[in-house]
Amino acid sequence: MYKSTAAELLAKALNKSAEETIKQIERPKQLQHGDYAFPCFALAKEKRQSPQSIAAELAAELSHEEFSAITAVGGYVNFTLDKKLAGSSVLKDILQQRAAYGNTAIGQGQTVTIDLSSPNIAKPFSMGHLRSTVIGNSISLLLEKQGYDVVRINHVGDWGTQFGKLICAYEKWGEEEKVRANTIPELLKLYVRFHEEAAQDEQLEQEGRDWFRKLEQGDAYANKLWRWFRDVSMEEFGRVYELMGVHFDSDAGEAFYNDKMERVVKELEQKNLLSLSEGAQVVRLDEFDLPPSLIKKKDGATLYATRDLTAAIYRKETYKFSKSLYVVGHEQSLHFQQLKLVLEKMGYAWSDGITHIPFGMVLQDGKKMSTRKGKLVLLDKVLEQAIQLAAANIAEKNPNLADKEEVARQVGVGAVLFHDLKHERIHDFEFSLEDMLRVEGETGPYVQYTHARASTLLSKGGKNQGGPEVDGETAAAAWPMLSLLLQFPDAVNNAAINYDPSRIAKYVIDLAQAFNSYYGKVRILEEDEKIGARLTVVAAVASVLEEGLRLLGIRAPRQM
Template sequence: MNFKGEFVNVLYDALDGQLDKIKLKHMIEQPKFDYMGDMAFPCFELAKILRKSPQVIALEITERLNTPLFEKVEAVGGYVNVFLQKRAVSSIVINQILSQKEDYGRVNIGEEKVITIDFSSPNIAKPFSMGHLRSTVIGNALALISEKAGYQPIRINHLGDWGTQFGKLIVAYKKWGNEEQVKQQPIKELLKLYVKFHEEAEKLPTLDNEARNWFKKLEDADDEAISLWKWFRDESIKEFSKVYELLGIKFDSYHGEAFFNDKMDRVVTLLEDMKLLQESDGAQVVPIENMPPCLIKKTDGTTLYATRDLAAAMYRQETYHFAKSLYIVGNEQSLHFKQVFAVLDKMGYAWQEGMIHVPFGMILKDGKKMSTRKGKVVLLEEVLKDAIALALKDIKEKNPNLDHQEEVARQIGTGAVIFHDLKNYRQNDIEFSLEDMLKFEGETGPYVQYTHARAASLLIKGNYQARIENINIHDEAWPIISKLIAFPEIVQRAMEEYDPSQIAKYVIELARAFNKYYGSVRILDDNEQKQERLALVYSVKVVLNEGLRLLGIEAPEEM
């Protein structure tokens, strides 16, 4: 049952339909303190419509609200405060979770429509650095959340496997590369060559021209250029797959930039036919109101990211018929996506309205952006392995008899890294600190995982017998029930705002509420309330497990 929805319905009736239900739903607030109730409706906006004081309106609404789910309704300072009937509501919520299990919290705002999610998208021939963590874990979480919200997600890894950087890499390899060394440590050696190119190009600017020439050869399908490019690409994907395996992430498509090479002429032709292209200093551009023009072809005839992204958008719409298309790409690309979406709009494609850039802040090192070209890079695989090693050390010290120690250490270590990212609002920058990331107390993934494992242990010790019945939960459990009630709405808000941190903050709050309960109530005492208390524990375990899953984190049964 949706208790907020019930409040909306009775408010709608009390106001004789003067505000629509969507508006009412957005107006309902969560009071700051328990003594102010479980939900509150502010009447200040209605004062203008009804020409009465908010206090008078609150009193009038209070007199007209009537539902057995409300224990008390009061008018305070222009607010209608509602107190839910604790025992009846607790029984309803726990029975919902017992019957629905992991389906609890599912909302069908997506109506089974397709949503494409472009995320991770590392550049080949470069290491999978901490800089790629954000797009990877935010995108994966949004894919999982969108599925929970009723969409059909298509996960796309739009690999950076084309562009002038490959001209630079080919020049560097031909001048300073060693085939055997590259074969032994491909990514490490290719990064070294890439960094060396930039160091040398500062002294010898003509290297940039050589790189541009080699990239032009690559675009013209020169045999040597293509052969080197394929080698760099194959070795890179092998390395990336190790990281994705550790994180438990899979993709439906690895079509990178190169895949769209033969699809860009069509874009240029369409733009010409629609008379949208103009020449500007020898380049081809599409003018856009209130924005710089969108560059489609450079003076030397080479294409740009915009051309490629236009081709990719058209291909994805024709292939998947998406209702929404998300691009999980950093803040610094905001203008680029505004231009691409604006060009599609000028082309008359109504479906571009479903295209959304989901920006995020950077991971900083010592307050500065990590730069591959300067060699200031922290490898994501190494960070994950360090986190797993630390988790294993912790297990061996605190629970040496634990079964499957390596597997649990992987779940805890990768969970710590993912949670450290996703607990932050995505647009904020995050300072990289291995020490903070690997802490196992406070607002961390391992804290939530440990709470889940504690719940699992209690269920085994208490010999919990899952059954649906009239459950009589006492008032000390109400903070937990309040959190459980909120889960479906949190899922919906995380989807609507493309913000996985809503889920991360939620599971921390639920874990805290449960641990406070655990510290004050003797859950396993043998009396008539034991199975009811264990039903609450089971409900918490289900929702913590599902909340972590939506973040791309596993929940061990033991730790």
């Protein structure tokens, strides 16, 4: 709102469009330089004046009731908001809208499908799968806040050659009683052993492929084992998802498309898009300087690309999406380039709506975690440890806290989720249980504790809370918080546009730090004529912290 006012004032003075001007307006790094800044350097050549003189002329010419000062500093025009006016306005918005503050109708009810999490069955849910799950969940929440109808799809890896290998390993070394008693860990041991043995015996790889061919051809015994592996895995995954508060609208995995792929292969044939390459069927992408997309192997087995083509077409027909998002690691970037281009060659203009949202890896000792080598950190174990640590902390510092177990769960899980989401999506980061569970610094528990502190203040002084109007003195003292509260809708929009939840994580850290600084300097509950205004500010901060955490998939306890 205020940025638009500044843009309109500048546009009128410069005889330019407000749309063009608003893109150039920045936020100063330091609050003492104002709330908005317009750089004049690009105008110097056009006006044949120094940026400093242009800024000085503009500052002298411009004025508006929303700004207490418009000044020239170096080559910038700085706009300082009227703190009482702007502070009262944002507090009114937050207190009226509560969790809806920052909502928009940008999506206009359009459907977005989002492919997230997608772990492989018969393997433990490792820390390596955390990123797609929590990034995808947060993006879903951000898009819903923008007015999109989001369909969350867990495209589980329940088909492929690896299941032939696993069945082969089970047949050779598996013991039914041991596997039934401890299914996922025992299956992981078999999978790791298969790759260790295959390194010494090349024939094993062929035996694994043979078992997968049997599975594809409907062999009753192979299918019975596969269904057992899948059912147990989904039950195990369900426990982890419930702990993290993540839900899905569909768990149609790769196997769901088994009876739907032939139609797509025939369509590719009819459109003369298939070529033979060393016996395999491919779609050539030479004109895009990309390798061909493999549709069928020489032995007739389908591939990952075949399934994703089929899934994309099915989702468009079923959900009528305007956007289809895939939250998948950056190592799959080529695959998604090929997917879009094959769909484009098939004549599907809607392929423009497909977006791959890549992310960096969780590293262990600087290397990617590997299921094949058994180098895994299991997510459920990390969550359990985090919850236990949170419970121990509560027992030490607040033993009489109500709902201790639930609060420990919210804090422990929140610590793990926040540690992931605070990193920029595209960056790799090193797994560190110690850093993840730290309750001070830029962590989830720090933000949760700040929300609990604000909630406690409101509980103690709630009867004194005033309306949204704040006096100039209170607004000035609280301005670092009020300024950030004004920025929340932009933070939500920027995080959604860039599919990057780390922007919300950074935002709630900044707001929590601003609040704790205010808490350390101001006697918030002092019973004077301004207590109502101070508590109104506290209520607004608590509301926005809670909503910010919710957008990250994290709960905000009222007591800790």
